[in-house]
Amino acid sequence: MAVVEIKVPSAGESVTEGILSRWLKPDGSKVKSGEPLFEVETDKASTEVPAPADGVLKIAVAEGETVEVGATVGTIDPSGVPAAASNPEPVAASTPAGPRSASSPAPSPDTPAPAPGGNGPMAGTPSPSARRLAEEEHVDLASVEGTGRGGRITKGDVIGAIDSRGAAPPEASPSPAPAPAPAPTAGTSRAGRQTRQRLPLIRQKIAQRLVQAQQTAAILTTFNEADMSAVMALRGKYKDAYKEKHGVNLGFMSFFVKAAVEALKAFPAVNAQIDGSEIVYNHYYDIGVAVSTERGLMVPVIRDCDTLSFAGIEKAIVGFAQKARDNTIGVDDLQGGTFTITNGGVFGSLLSTPILNPPQSGILGMHSIQKRPVVVDDQIVIRPMMYLALSYDHRIIDGREAVSFLVRIKECIENPERMMLEI
Structure with missing residues (x-):
C-alpha cells in the first residue's frame, strides 16, 4: 500500500x-x-x-x-x-x-506504555495535561492506570499516582556530597536561578488582544452588588430534583447568563460593537464564559442563550469544562460572542475590573460571595453579597446605559423567579 x-x-x-x-x-x-x-x-x-x-x-x-x-x-x-x-x-x-538537570531527566512523553486498566483504543495514552503533569512530577506513566474513556490516562489519574507515593523523595544513586559552590563574581550567574520557556502562541494572542483592547477602546468600569439570598435558596430547595431530572447541577452561572440576556435585550448597545465608523447591533445572544486552563484564559461561547433553558446553559458549561480538562476546545468553540461573563470569584477575587474581549463592548465580572451586614427595610441584616462589575466601551455605551444595565442584572439575580417566569 x-x-x-x-x-x-x-x-x-x-x-x-x-x-x-x-x-x-x-x-x-x-x-x-x-x-x-x-x-x-x-x-x-x-x-x-x-x-x-x-x-x-x-x-x-x-x-x-x-x-x-x-x-x-x-x-x-x-x-x-x-x-x-x-x-x-x-x-x-x-x-x-x-x-533540565541531567541528573534527573523527566520521563519521555513520547513513549507511554499501556496502562493496566482499560482496553480501548486510548488505553495507556495520556491526555496532554496528564503528560505535562507527569513530566513535572517525574511520574512513570507506565505505572498509572487510565480511568478515562477507553482507558485513557487523565490528569486525575496522575494526581492519584502522586498522592499514592506520598512525600517519599525519588530514589537516586548515592553520590558524594557536592563541593561548596564558589561565590558568584561579576559577569557570572547562578545555575538554576532562571528557566526560559517559549511563550505559547495562545498566550501571545491573549497578550495581543488585551493590549489591543486597552489601546483602542475607551474602557470604563461601573460597580454594583447583588444579594444572592434568593438564588441560593432556590438552588438549595431544588438542587436534588434538578440534578435528577437534568443530569447537571444548577450553578450560579446559568442565572447570570439568563440575567445578562435580559439586560442585553433592554440595553442593546451593550450587545453591539464598533466596526470602523459604524455600530453593529447584534440581534442574537452568544455569550462567552471565561475559563482558566493550563494554557491560559479561554472564552468558549454559548450560542443563542436566549433560546436555551437553565439546564441547556448548564449542560453547555459542563461540556466546555470537560473540553478544557481534555484540552480539546476547538476554534469554533471560541469564535464569535457578543458579550462575556468572567467569574473571578472562583479564585477568591472580591472585586476586579475585567478587560473587554474585542470586538465586544461589554464584559460582566462576578466575584466572591461574602456575608456582609446590609440594610433591608431599615434593619441591619447579614446577607450573602456579591460585587458585580461591568467594564464597557464608553465610545458606544453611555454611563447611564451601563449603570442601568448593571442594575437590571442585580434585579434579575435578586428576583430569579421573575426571570424564570419571563415576567
Whole structure:
C-alpha cells in the first residue's frame, strides 16, 4: 500500500500556521488510525491531530517547529516494520522549554506504555495535561492506570499516582556530597536561578488582544452588588430534583447568563460593537464564559442563550469544562460572542475590573460571595453579597446605559423567579 502523508489540518479561516508542540508517538512506532498522533498549537487553541491510517510512523518535522496549514509533517507506511523497541528515538525538539538537570531527566512523553486498566483504543495514552503533569512530577506513566474513556490516562489519574507515593523523595544513586559552590563574581550567574520557556502562541494572542483592547477602546468600569439570598435558596430547595431530572447541577452561572440576556435585550448597545465608523447591533445572544486552563484564559461561547433553558446553559458549561480538562476546545468553540461573563470569584477575587474581549463592548465580572451586614427595610441584616462589575466601551455605551444595565442584572439575580417566569 502507498505511504500516507500526515498533514496539518485547518484550524479555522483565520488560522494559517501553528507550532507542532508535541509528538504523541515516537518515530518508527506502530500507530492506529484515529488515535492521537501529534499536537498543533495555534493562537486560538491547542489541537490533537489523529493518525490518518494504520501503519508505521515516520516523523519529518521536529517538535517546536512552526508549520503551515496543509504542510506535511510525516508519513505513515501501512506496510512498514516498527523500529526496534529499544531504539524508538523521536525527532529532538528544536526549541526546548528550558534547562533540565541531567541528573534527573523527566520521563519521555513520547513513549507511554499501556496502562493496566482499560482496553480501548486510548488505553495507556495520556491526555496532554496528564503528560505535562507527569513530566513535572517525574511520574512513570507506565505505572498509572487510565480511568478515562477507553482507558485513557487523565490528569486525575496522575494526581492519584502522586498522592499514592506520598512525600517519599525519588530514589537516586548515592553520590558524594557536592563541593561548596564558589561565590558568584561579576559577569557570572547562578545555575538554576532562571528557566526560559517559549511563550505559547495562545498566550501571545491573549497578550495581543488585551493590549489591543486597552489601546483602542475607551474602557470604563461601573460597580454594583447583588444579594444572592434568593438564588441560593432556590438552588438549595431544588438542587436534588434538578440534578435528577437534568443530569447537571444548577450553578450560579446559568442565572447570570439568563440575567445578562435580559439586560442585553433592554440595553442593546451593550450587545453591539464598533466596526470602523459604524455600530453593529447584534440581534442574537452568544455569550462567552471565561475559563482558566493550563494554557491560559479561554472564552468558549454559548450560542443563542436566549433560546436555551437553565439546564441547556448548564449542560453547555459542563461540556466546555470537560473540553478544557481534555484540552480539546476547538476554534469554533471560541469564535464569535457578543458579550462575556468572567467569574473571578472562583479564585477568591472580591472585586476586579475585567478587560473587554474585542470586538465586544461589554464584559460582566462576578466575584466572591461574602456575608456582609446590609440594610433591608431599615434593619441591619447579614446577607450573602456579591460585587458585580461591568467594564464597557464608553465610545458606544453611555454611563447611564451601563449603570442601568448593571442594575437590571442585580434585579434579575435578586428576583430569579421573575426571570424564570419571563415576567
